[in-house]
Amino acid sequence: MSRPLSCLFLLLMLTATGRADPLVLHVRTGGVDGACATLEEARDTIRAARRMGNLSEGAEVHIHGGDHIRNTPFELTVEDSGTAAAPIRYVGDSTKPARLLGGRIVDGFVPITDQAVLRRLAPESRSHIVQIDLNTIGVADFGSPGAGIELFFGGERMTLARWPNEGFSKIVDVVDYDGHEVRGTKGSHVGKFHYKDERPDGWTDETAPWVHGYWFWDWAEQRHPVEAIDTKSKSITVKQPYHNYGYRKGQWYYAYNLLCELDAPGEWYLDRDCGVLYFWPPGDLASTEVMVTLAPSLLTLRGASHVTVERLTLEGGRGTAVEVTEGANVQLFGLTVCNGGGAAIHVRGGNHHSVEGCDIYGMGSSGISINGGDRKTLTAAGHRAVNNHIHHYAQVKRVYAAGIHVNGVGNLVANNSIHDAPHMAIGFGGNDHIIELNEIHDVCLETNDAGAMYAGRNWTMRGHIIRYNSLYDITGFHDRGSVGVYLDDMFSSATIYGNLFRNVTRAAFIGGGRDNTIENNVFIDCKLALHIDARALGWAHGHADKWLAEQQEERTISGIAYNRPPFSERYPDLIDIVDNNPKAPVGNLVTRNIFVGENWNDVHKDAKPYIASSDNLTGVDPQFVDRASCDYRLRPESPAIDLGFQPIPLERIGLFASKLRASQPSE
Template sequence: MRTALRQLSLLAALAVLLVLSSPMAVADTAAGRAYHVAPAGADTASGTAARPLRTIGACLSRVRPGDTCLVHRGTYREQVTPPSGTKDAPVTIAAYGDGPVTVDGTEPVTGWRDAGGGLVAADTELPPDPDFNAVFLDNERAAEGRWPNSGADPLNITWAEADPTSTDQHIDDTDLPEADWTGATVHLWAGSNPWAQQTGTVTAAAPGKLDFKGGNYRCPPLCMGDQNYRNYYLVGSKAALDRPGEWYYDESAHRLYMVPPKGGMAGHTVTAKHRLWGVDLSDSSYVTVRGLNLFGTSLRTGNDSTGVTVDRLRAEYISEFSTLPMPPDSDLAIEPFEGHIVASRILDSGVQLLGTGNALKNSEISQSAGDGVLVRGTGHTVANNYIHDVGWMGSYTPGIEVNGNGHTVTHNTIRRTGRAAIDTAWQLNGTEYHDNRIAYNDMSEAMRTSRDGSPFYVCCSLNGSGSSIDHNTSHDADGQVGYYVDNYSGHFLLHHNVAWNTGARGTFFNGHTGPSIANRDHNSSYGVGISEQSVRLSGATDASGTYISNIIGPMPISVSQTGDPLPVVRSNLISEKPGYTDAVNGELWLKPDSPAIDAGEKVDGVTTDVRGAAPDQGAYEYGEPIWSTGCNLPGCQQRVRHGAWTATASDGTDASAVTDGDINTRWTAASSQAPGQDLTVDLGEAKTFDRLSLDAGRDTSGQPYGFSVSVSRDGKHWGEPLARVSGRSFTQDAVFPRQTTARHIKITLTERGPVPWVANDIRLYGEGPDATSTLHAEKATVVRGVERGTAATGVLGSGDWVGYRDVNVDGGQLTVRSASTCARNCSLELRLDAPDGPLAAVLPIKGSADWREQSVPLQRKVTGTHDLYLVARGERQVAALDWLTIRR
């Protein structure tokens, strides 16, 4: 048995993946020459700080290996195409550090004139492929005209529902407005089990009817007709323009139409996408891109690129498209067939790492109709990134698409995706997928526009030899499974993963009707919100080499008993009370009285950190530091800790299922939806949040047709609604214009609906971490004098500190988990807003080489949003820090 302090050197060695570099300065330019670029410069200038160049392109025309373009704050509407450097002398493009540097892929649209019918128009040349058009009004995404109208959030859309008399290429819908819809794009989410969405083109329309071609590549289960799902919408037609900000582009006339904002176009700016790749590294190697922002465009490397590092990128609105065509045969690794529609747009969207040995780190990637990040080739690293609001068109485009071999994908937070958070596509990758490490990623709010899938998804016929999927968390998703290895894939090793609120299962190995060989799951922990099996392997004709052990879960493990040797299932704890610390909040580490302690078996290469007589069952070894997942960038920690919440329904029905933290329990109203029906939630204490998620389950009906959200501090005085929501997606988000602090929340229906409304779960999110949740030391925003590992810091010496930015605080007691060999006069000080800011608490450290929790009251109750600093005082070695909380 090793002491906690002996492990800290290992943790510190792993910290390099999480540490953010310091802001760019001129001194960082190594041995090469530094050229300056600024909006007020001139491309004929010398490029010094006093005489900067005007464009990044002019700088890149001058650089040689080892040189740097230092780009000053401003917006640069150009395509950046760097030359190659060398392994020892890369070319660098870096933000100077005096403000945001944005490479903008859009161009202004001007010359607006009245076009009649309440529309304005401007003549403009948009890119030659209309499928990739995107328009922005006042730097926000403008919606292409569509029917039915929907809200601004493309992951929470309103669908039309076809009548059951519809057929394969024909829609009957009595609600369809009479208009000339010919040529419009019909977007379909239909079938008995629609695991992908499709698009087609309207060929004829009549009142309440339309015909289309395309789509329906698999019928069933993906087709319109008398099916469980008959959802669709129309886009790409001038007839759909009826809402301020909507647009339509007439390709033949080169004319952009828009419904103007109230008050007209004066004072508003409109831009349109012109460049798919704002930073194009497809012919570049040994280039470093650091600190840039992208708007309305993306970044890519090429199949021959190597040695490219992209650091601190902030990319927004990276990919937009309106159709889902069948991928060309040249994009497919195996013989094509109709089901390949699911792979549409995987290879032409997202931030793309192609080639060999490139890296994306410390970056935020958001707003994409397709991929967030595409990883394809060999040996890439994707580390410490925040990827969110992507994949809304509903094909298999995920937060991170992993194709190829030898990649490392670690410490990423992936949130709010149309389908998977992390995915690999067999259609594009064939049978080769090996030696990949997928670890310490946090995947949540996935499967927003699909149902048959999971946050982590593998499909299909893949050999995962040498790969490891470990130390990940999967939770609060709208699919059916936490980790899904689908259709004939084998040799996948999963271990030390965590899942809760993922639907039917924690992990699913789907043999379907073929082999599922040598798949393994060890030491994983599954919590609430799993209704059928903790682990399942089914349908396999051959499950040889399957090995499931050291699992903790609330539901049984089910494995096909086929193959030679037969599957091994042993040393597992199936219990609704396994001794988790706080299952509702995903804290599935063990309490001292858990029956899982020392109850596991040794597994070579898996049970490496053992304390006591034997390994523990589950993902966390009792007495070890508590490892965490996800990135440490702003926005990575948002979930508000669930407490003793209660819900009351206006119709008097029992609404306790809404606030029990389990997505599989459901409240159903007593009657069909009508304005004024409400749910009121008492949080038990004030919480700070700016988004509410109403999870209404994965059924086809019952989602509210429209609602508003109001808040109150006392449950008696209610202000005006902070948000109004429409749409019928599985989970609907009410986003508030600002952070608010309240104890009581009221959700009130604003629309009628044909069936009673339902709610399975309510979740809250804020702009920063919640101090009542566990603040892991390795997730600190800033540190001084100490390194962070995967599950703690090294030993803080006197004057060292860890800091967390913009933390929501409402509590009076500090609890810290630490380990120390300090004999006397050591303490940890909690200070507000700065390392030398107001003192909130002093926690004396009692020397113990083992990890232990200690608490102390705050000198006064602290509320509001603060930066928090934990400062070490005393000897040269004070303590190593695992986590802290501030609660009542």
């Protein structure tokens, strides 16, 4: 029997027996033992079963262990939907990982013999570096440096040859002071700057050097190809388009895509003209898997409903690994999404989709993005991102690539562990989200004036509850300061309740917003734990002026009919905002918080008249059970209890054991 007919033959046999159970199919690499050879074959068999009226109990596709190579994503559409009573499930092997592999395994490295190439390498590096022609393994699409092919060795991302090997160099000064200035900070619109070190003098023979830097602000990056290096003036000029914010003295950058800087284990370089990859392996090539990323995506569900995908590993793609758009009740359970060039999981539109129990790491961009619900009608989507472990992400796109993004209306982000990232952990916007019981630490490692949880610039994105989260060890790049919960530029109406902040700079931050509540939180050793300002009365008035002008012309704010149902009913504080001192931080409440440490209060004087503050415990021992052992429960005699402080469910924060998890959390 030919391979394409085997699954269909099985279906016909099952139909003849009057099957009343779910249709069960198997996918094995090679399609042995009557199994489907590909996911597409299984999908198409299910489609045929539906046409034959033989899918009343749904279907289960068991994906056996091994590498299922993907050149293109596995696609499911409306046609592949189940029902609540008869769902469709794609389930990976419980004993051996079933991997949807979008990359290519690289084998066959040889020593370098080209003398011209050897001369460009440091003498001490030459004997360590090997090469391979990627064309020989079917890889010919390389992309650009920093937005294309990536190399992994033993599941670890390797470094495109760079200088310095770690960290950054600093701009000595900009070349052209052209009058560019932002709030008193001077710089230049022109991407031309001086360097100090001698090292760039040796890059003039490089064919395609790039630089990557935080050129003006500590939270905004950009990658540039280098246009020119002037060794006499010691200046580097980058190619346009220039960075939107400009360039200034003292900001940091590094150079990369430099063959002459391939001088350390783990570095690599690709000659994109001929496809030859040069690599200094950090370990034994013979016993370690080497992979390059290739496929644009690995799994897409467009309009599908009542479909579950669980216990798969998705690895080696260049773009977003998993995309879910529209549809309803798609469940992504226990996936491992790792070692890719783009984001892990995007959910857009639809309702009641869940991403639960997934392990996400080694991604070039963000972790999970969930966006659903209708803001104009305040219709909730009910999406969930629960019990996921997300770490070492944003390794290529360094900023605004959060562990979790949540937008739209009425979504849940709970019990996730997020850590080790250059910028934010959770970014949120929209309305009425619940962000609770998450553990966040060691983020904003490469940025300052950034937020572990961040939202900004909208009066109408209201109703968020941020409760029972633990945030710790968040102090910014070189300890210059980042924020725990950052409500930036007039973001309003969030409730920050029952969270534990430890060693977080400016732990709770209200940037000129209104109607926010900071209640029942514990702040421990947080420098300037509480920040509230009135920026719309000063330097940030332009944002408010824009919203007020829109309101006068269109009777909306940010496109929202703010003073008519459903907004007027859901958020009565919005109804009279235009007539109630709109630029002032009106309606903020700070109550029943525990502050342990010095200099906790950073409420600006022009904001103080608008803040209601009561029953906060400061300068007094709160009587923790065992602070030395990080047991921050309160003893019965705690003075905070007399002020009405309610216990925080510390034991429920973070990951929890579940059969839906890709791996169980350690004790």
